[in-house]
Amino acid sequence: MKMVMTGNYASAYGAKVCRAEVISAYPITPQTSVVEKIASLVSSGEMKAQFVNVESEHSAMAALISASMTGARTYTATSSHGLLLMHELLIWAAGARTPIVMSNICRANGPPWSVWADHHDAMAQRDTGWMQVFCEGNQEVLDSIIMSYKLAERPDIRLPSMINEDAFILSHTVEPVDVPDMELVDEFLPSYNPRFKLDVDEPYGFGSLVMPDMYMEFRYKINEAMEAARQGWRDVEKDFEKTFGRNHGGLVEFYNCEDADAVLLIMGSVASTAKDVVDKLCSEGKKVGMARLRVYRPFPVEEIRKLAGMTNIIGICDHSYTFGHWGPMAQEVRGALYGIADQPVMKNYIIGLGGKDMTPEILEKIFLKTLALKDGADQEIEWIGVKGLGGW
Template sequence: MAQTVIDTANHIAAYAAKAARAQVVAAYPITPQTSIVERIAELVESGEMDAEYIRVESEHSAMSACIGAAAGGVRTFTATSSHGLVLMHEALHWASGSRLPITMSVVNRALGPGWNIWADFTDSMSQRDTGWIQFYCADNQEVFDTIIQAYKLCENERVLLPAMVCLEAFTLSHTYMPVKIPDQEKIDEFLPPYKPKWFLDVNNPFSHANLVSPEWYMEFRYMMQEAMENAKQLIPEIGKECGKYFGFEHGGLIDKYKCEDADLILLTMGTIGREAKIAVDNLRKEGFKVGTARVRVFRPFPKEEIRKLAENTQMFAIIDRGISFGMEGFLAEEIKASLYNHEDRPLIAGFVAGLGGRDVTFKTIEKIARKSSEWMQAGKVEKETLWVDLRE
């Protein structure tokens, strides 16, 4: 029987790695990710989880060990956060270019200086060009389901890319919620054992990742881009299949709420998306025609769905928990780029909010919606990027 547990998203991520039957885990501690790898250590040492656990001496080594293990032909898992993820950066490129379906949970945390351990998307968003698929979760059930789905997706022959399953520091990582964990048999049926596309085999020797000249390099990069496009097709399909198996769907590429007749759509990511739903309900009571769309998958970016969403609305208000210095919020950038060739573009306003763990509650979001609504009625966005609750 499926069981319901009440636990933190971090522990749930550990249970998901176990449920996915990850065979090698290589990890290094960093707040606020640590309780994922601590729980995995407990599971491995108690014999509940049948895996090799490599206690590496850095995050760079964690990813390198995962690459070695995946190249050795097994399913791998790791977890990190913030500076740990940024230290991994070089190896992230090597993992995706090697087409190894490594899955990693990333606890989104601000980058220093100074030291800040609270929620912020800049860590993973600044890894957007590494060739990793990126999921962003809004609750603990979604964390569990997405990790299982990530393996299924990444190991698909048409994809063969690694994936990050991102969850915000504390807001999710250390927050207890009830989660339904399906029967292992069902999970095994949904996610069969890993069959590597290539591995280091003495009976079929070849060199992986030796020199590659300009004559061939572009083709390998093109194939990665194709794989991303394939992933974009497969994510909603796998999401639906998972829903049929285990009962939950989380919205495919974009989790939409009351968008059909909305004049104003609030675009969000992660837990801000949950708060936005409350804000939408409150504002609707006041007569605002507002909806919200939570972007679940940042890479591959759901360009087509964003365009569809733009068709029947007057305005997008985009809330970013991250900043690309010298430009604007990451999500705002991507959405604008997606709409450039689109006729009848809606007005777009960007809002930077919640950096370094500052609270973004439904009240904050209502404020953002009211400001956007003013601009929408005036037909003009006064400020392209507004920093919310800033002590200016």
């Protein structure tokens, strides 16, 4: 059914249509309307789930790990400091191989306090063993939850999945969203029934101490699952399209990239604005394109190499940063393209931290800067829009 809703309501309906059985969450701006909506869906009887009102995000994730180990499909949502507080348990969730699905409303970290969008919270969780999806729009927010459960619960994957939506730009902005019929979702996503769980009839133990002769083997298997998830995302999106008649571009969405002189690589909702700017510049005869990195973990190495074959210049727009060495996406892209023939010119832009507005005008400037890049002629990194820097 088509409805008009925010990204946060799309998240709540995503959990509903997937029949999440245990939800455990703690409020944080701008995630609150996700859990408020779920609480109201549960209390009205529209959604049959146990809703645990925990006293912190740390406990929210801990409760879900144990609930998932007991065989329940689980969901939570958080943001920024809530996600950071969960960090220990995010690693635990992946180590315990629990297919938890979580929405993270991407918000800047303090101090100074900010409630607005950037990706630093999510990027700080890169190495936890979670799959990470970054959404452009609200339909994708909902659909990615369905796809996540489908992939995360696969017996050879069993890894948690984090759906990232930008604070306010998606979380509090309404768009038309098709909420699929639950019967159709049931066809696509059968109920969760893990072979091993906490069960008094089959009393296994989970997570016990291992000696050094076995620990690395457990870690290897997590990585093996994450590597398999790369093809898994491609497959699950194809299956999704067969059932629901739409897709969101795979691991990397290419927009006008073929034979482009320059391409901006972007994650999240800024991609929407960038598409408009690409259309404008193309109508003026400039050959530019935009690539949207949708799945960050597992990292889409093949798609990035494919992009390198399409264009001569890539401007890598990080909505985040690592203090001391580029933005995280720039590191990964450069790593993926290391040693290939005809490596494109690459430049890293740090954009939109703490909700700094990314207008079409600013993006157009970045496109023009990027088009003008000559091999090795420019600096490696530029912070866009910082007062007093580079003429901003």
